[in-house]
Amino acid sequence: MSAPASSRPVRVRFAPSPTGLLHVGGGRTALFNWLLAHGQAKRMGQEGAFLLRIEDTDQSRLVAGAEQGIFDILHWFGIDWDEGADKGGPHAPYRQSERLPMYRDAAERLIADGKAYRCFCTPERLAQVREQQQARKEPPGYDRHCRDLPAGTVAANLAAGMPHVIRFRMPREGETVVTDLLRGDMVFQNVNMEDLVLLKSDGFPTYHLANVVDDHDMEISHILRGEEWIPTAPVHLRLYAAFGWDAPALAHMPLILAPGGGKLSKRHGSTAMEEFRSQGYLPEALMNYLALLGWSLDGEREIFSREDLLDLFTLERVNPSPGTFDYAKLKWFNQYYINHIISLDDLTMRVLPFLANAGMIDAAAIGNPDHPDVARVRPAVALLKDRLETLADAPEHLGCFLVDQLPPYDTATLIPKKGTAEDTLAALQAVARVLPEVDLDDEAAAEARFRALADELGVKAGNLFMPIRVAVTGRTQSPGLFETLRVIGTARCGERVQQAILALGENGMAAG
RNA sequence: GCCCCCAUAGUCUAGCGGCCCAGGACGUCACCCUUUCAAGGUGAAGAUCGCGGGUUCGAAUCCCGCUGGGGGUACCA
Numbered sequence: 001m002s003a004p005a006s007s008r009p010v011r012v013r014f015a016p017s018p019t020g021l022l023h024v025g026g027g028r029t030a031l032f033n034w035l036l037a038h039g040q041a042k043r044m045g046q047e048g049a050f051l052l053r054i055e056d057t058d059q060s061r062l063v064a065g066a067e068q069g070i071f072d073i074l075h076w077f078g079i080d081w082d083e084g085a086d087k088g089g090p091h092a093p094y095r096q097s098e099r100l101p102m103y104r105d106a107a108e109r110l111i112a113d114g115k116a117y118r119c120f121c122t123p124e125r126l127a128q129v130r131e132q133q134q135a136r137k138e139p140p141g142y143d144r145h146c147r148d149l150p151a152g153t154v155a156a157n158l159a160a161g162m163p164h165v166i167r168f169r170m171p172r173e174g175e176t177v178v179t180d181l182l183r184g185d186m187v188f189q190n191v192n193m194e195d196l197v198l199l200k201s202d203g204f205p206t207y208h209l210a211n212v213v214d215d216h217d218m219e220i221s222h223i224l225r226g227e228e229w230i231p232t233a234p235v236h237l238r239l240y241a242a243f244g245w246d247a248p249a250l251a252h253m254p255l256i257l258a259p260g261g262g263k264l265s266k267r268h269g270s271t272a273m274e275e276f277r278s279q280g281y282l283p284e285a286l287m288n289y290l291a292l293l294g295w296s297l298d299g300e301r302e303i304f305s306r307e308d309l310l311d312l313f314t315l316e317r318v319n320p321s322p323g324t325f326d327y328a329k330l331k332w333f334n335q336y337y338i339n340h341i342i343s344l345d346d347l348t349m350r351v352l353p354f355l356a357n358a359g360m361i362d363a364a365a366i367g368n369p370d371h372p373d374v375a376r377v378r379p380a381v382a383l384l385k386d387r388l389e390t391l392a393d394a395p396e397h398l399g400c401f402l403v404d405q406l407p408p409y410d411t412a413t414l415i416p417k418k419g420t421a422e423d424t425l426a427a428l429q430a431v432a433r434v435l436p437e438v439d440l441d442d443e444a445a446a447e448a449r450f451r452a453l454a455d456e457l458g459v460k461a462g463n464l465f466m467p468i469r470v471a472v473t474g475r476t477q478s479p480g481l482f483e484t485l486r487v488i489g490t491a492r493c494g495e496r497v498q499q500a501i502l503a504l505g506e507n508g509m510a511a512g
Numbered sequence: 513g514c515c516c517c518c519a520u521a522g523u524c525u526a527g528c529g530g531c532c533c534a535g536g537a538c539g540u541c542a543c544c545c546u547u548u549c550a551a552g553g554u555g556a557a558g559a560u561c562g563c564g565g566g567u568u569c570g571a572a573u574c575c576c577g578c579u580g581g582g583g584g585u586a587c588c589a
Contacts, residue, residue, distance in 0.1 A: 017589050058588055123587070130586095139514045140585065165587050183517075192515050192585095200587040207589050231516060231584040254518080255582065262582080292524065292537090299526025300536050319525075321518050322582060329524065329538040339551070386551040447547090465547040477549035 010041035011221045013051040014074075014081075015211065017058065018066035021272035022073050024325070025226060025256045025264065028290040031309075032253060032318065033224045034079045035291075039310035051218060052084030054095040055211070057204045073273045077283050078306050083218075091218040096210050103205035106213045106243070107166045107198050115242040116198060119146040120157050120164045141194050142167070166199040168208070168239060176234035181222075181251035182320040188234040196235055208232060212239045220248045224315075227252045227322070251315060254294050255322040264325050276330075280354060280390030282342070285334040293323045303341070335389045345369070347385055348378045351394040358395035360402045376402060379487045383479040400473040401487055406496060407474060409503045414470045416463045424467050425504045427457055431468055432497045440490050443482040450482075471500035 014030040016022060022030075034050045041048030052074070054067055071086055083089025093099055110116035119142075126142065133140045147169065157164065170193045178186045198209035205213070215223060230252050240247040258268040270276055276286055288304050295318045297304075304312065338347060349369065355377065356363040365371035380401035381394075388394060400406060415424045434453055438446050454464040465481050472493050478484050485493055 015589090019589075055589065061588065119587090121587095126587085134513095137513060141514095163587095167587095180517095186516070188515075194585080197587050202587080204587090206587070211589095226583095227517065228583055228589090252517085257582070259523080289524095294524090296525055298536090302524095302537055323525090324523060326523050326538070332538055335551095384550090387549070451547095460547090462547045469548065475549090479548095479550085481547055 008221060009047035009049065009219075010037050011049045011051065011219050012037045012224060013053050013215070013218065013220055015053040015055045015214075015225075016070050017055045017061070018063060018070060019058070019061040020063050020066055021274045022070050023264075023271055024273060024276070024286075024290065027073075027077060027273045027286075028256065028293065029224060029226060029253050030074060030079055031077070031287060031290060032295070032313075032315070034081075035309055035313040036222060036224060036315055039313045040315060043311070049082040050079075051089065051091075051094065051220075052081040052086075053214060053218070054085040054097075055207065056095060056097045057200075057207065057210055059202065059204065069274065073277065076277055077273060078287060094218075096205070096214065099210075099214070100203060100205075102217070103199060103209055103213055104203065107205070107209060110168070110198070110242055111166065113242070114169065116166050116168050117147055117149070117195075118154055118158070118164045119167045119195075119197075120149075120162050121145055144195055147195060163201040165197045165201050167195040168198050168235065168242070170195050170235060170238060176237055178230070178233045178237060178250065180230070180233075181249055181315060182318055183252070186230070186233075190234075190238075193235055193238075196232070198239075208235060208239065212236055212243070212245075215248055216240070216243070216245045222249045222251065222315075224251050224253060227255045251318070252320075253318065254320055256293060257322050257324045259324055259326070268325075269327055278392075280392030280394075281330070281334050282337050282350070282391070284341070285337040286330065288337070289330045289333045293325065294318050303336070305341075331389050338388050338391070339386045344378065344382055344385070348374060348381045351377065351381060351388075351391050351398070354391050354394045355398065355402065358399070360395055360399060383483055383487060400475065400478075404492070406499070409470070409474065409500060411503050413476050414467050414500055414504055416466050419459075419463055419467075421504060423459065425501065427459065427464055428467055428471060428497055428501050428504065430457060431464075431471075432494065432501065435490065435494050435497065438490075440482075440486045440493070443486055446485065447482045467500070468497070472496045 012033040014026075014033050016026055016030075037048035037050040039048075052071075054070075056062060056067070067085070074081075081087070083091065083094060085094040088094070096103075107116060111118065121142075125145075129143050129145075130140050146167070171190045174190050176188045176190055176193070178188065180186060196208050197206050199205055214220075233250060233252070237247050256264050258264040260268065264271050270279065273286075277283070284306060287306060287309070288302075291304060291309055291313070292302065295313065297312055297317065342350075349367070352361065352366045352374070355361045356366055361373040361377060362371065365373040365377075368374070377398065380398045383401075384394075384397045387397060411421075414428075415421055430453060431450075434449065438449050440446050450464060450468070451461050454461045457464065466476070469478050469481055469484070470476055472488055473484060474496075488496075
């Protein structure tokens with residue numbers, strides 16, 4: 001950290017609004033905050049704390065259940081917090097709607113010091129002002145109509161019970177320098193800053209007031225937030241100064257852009273953490289991908305576990321330029337974790353909910369390694385894990401190993417490209433005869449026997465194997481034939497070959 | 513319009529004045545492996561380091577301008 005290596009504890013916070021599902025951009029901001037406090041700071045021998053604060057100051061945008069959804073998805077993601085809305089802490093409460101008196105007091109204090117003022121302008125007047133400014137091609141903004149209202153007028157309005165907001169009295173001259181840990185100094189002319197609303201007419205604070213009051217009260221040392229906050233950062237700094245407080249260090253995280261440009265939205269695909277979970281992405285793969293979208297160790301290493309990130313993450317190596325979300329690369333990470341990183345037992349357990357959802361196994365098996373269905377699933381997962389891109393692919397790939405009855409055959413797929421219905425039928429009938437004498441558990445012996453059968457029939461091995469594959473799995477693509485037969489078992493293989501013979505016989509007649 | 517941020521291949525990035533006529537990864541293509549599809553292996557194409565000026569013996573790296581992209585401009589966060 002560019003801040004002096006003092007012993008001051010590193011206290012950071014992630015402060016989402018419970019207005020819907022957590023966005024991947026928010027997930028990454030949470031991750032970087034958590035890595036700074038629990039990783040980098042602790043490695044430097046400092047105390048590090050990560051807090052989760054709920055910013056529910058806009059009553060109109062609240063979504064029922066959204067707050068719990070945020071807790072759940074962060075836990076799933078692999079992030080834990082030291083203090084927060086659900087678990088309390090030394091600066092409780094951590095939900096802004098429960099801290100209203102603090103904001104009111106802070107705003108009143110600013111008024112008493114002449115640093116803020118009451119504004120009685122109605123929304124209608126503000127809209128009108130904005131309209132006129134637009135018509136005259138002037139920059140839009142509050143015209144500071146109430147900035148210097150006579151004390152008598154204010155008192156009268158107050159006595160009349162007129163609704164009002166409290167606005168910050170932003171200095172009209174000079175400049176404000178915002179030092180960003182990633183970008184260095186950014187200079188803003190105070191004339192360009194507005195007299196932002198601090199306290200709304202409903203008594204709730206705006207983000208600007210609440211975040212400053214809370215970050216100070218909660219002893220936040222570093223603010224890591226999205227780049228969209230850069231424009232108001234100078235006002236926040238002026239607010240700290242008005243209160244006589246030291247401001248935390250600031251670092252604005254780069255934006256995550258959509259593939260076509262612009263901000264990532266539904267139009268381009270999934271944007272919520274929750275969607276990636278339900279689509280079968282592993283939290284460790286998503287974390288790895290998101291960490292690398294903005295941060296890098298050396299440009300060479302790509303695979304980082306949660307623990308690796310705690311050991312290696314440094315804020316300095318976050319790249320300030322915006323990045324484009326790449327669904328294909330995320331998928332690659334997911335596939336790689338499924339196939340090469342997590343264990344077979346682990347993968348088996350994770351695939352269960354998706355199989356249960358497809359009705360292929362007993363839902364009671366979820367989370368229960370001793371359930372008999374787990375033993376049925378595991379060997380199939382062992383064969384198929386190299387072609388699962390997401391856990392949600394499991395039903396499609398594992399289905400033929402788990403169900404008793406295959407869906408009806410597409411008979412065209414049973415017949416090899418260069419084969420005929422008659423030859424295929426004869427081949428499968430030969431297979432049906434041979435199958436009972438073959439020990440499928442001995443893959444090498446089974447393969448030798450079926451290769452010999454191909455010779456006897458006078459066909460290439462591939463032209464015998466493909467009909468068997470389709471008969472037994474219902475699919476033209478599968479793992480190696482003999483491991484597939486072994487796992488599906490002699491009984492079911494026999495039944496399916498018979499079914500295929502029947503299907504082929506009927507359709508062969510029809511076609512002939 | 514005004515304010516601000518950013519700028520290395522389609523994408524994520526390494527690079528912080530000479531080691532770079534630019535390295536890694538995804539994606540793409542080819543070949544190998546092979547009973548199919550994957551996985552895996554090998555290799556290839558792809559960047560005049562956005563453009564133009566400087567500074568310097570020397571610039572992807574420093575400075576300025578331009579252009580492009582993005583963000584902000586609410587009693588939303």
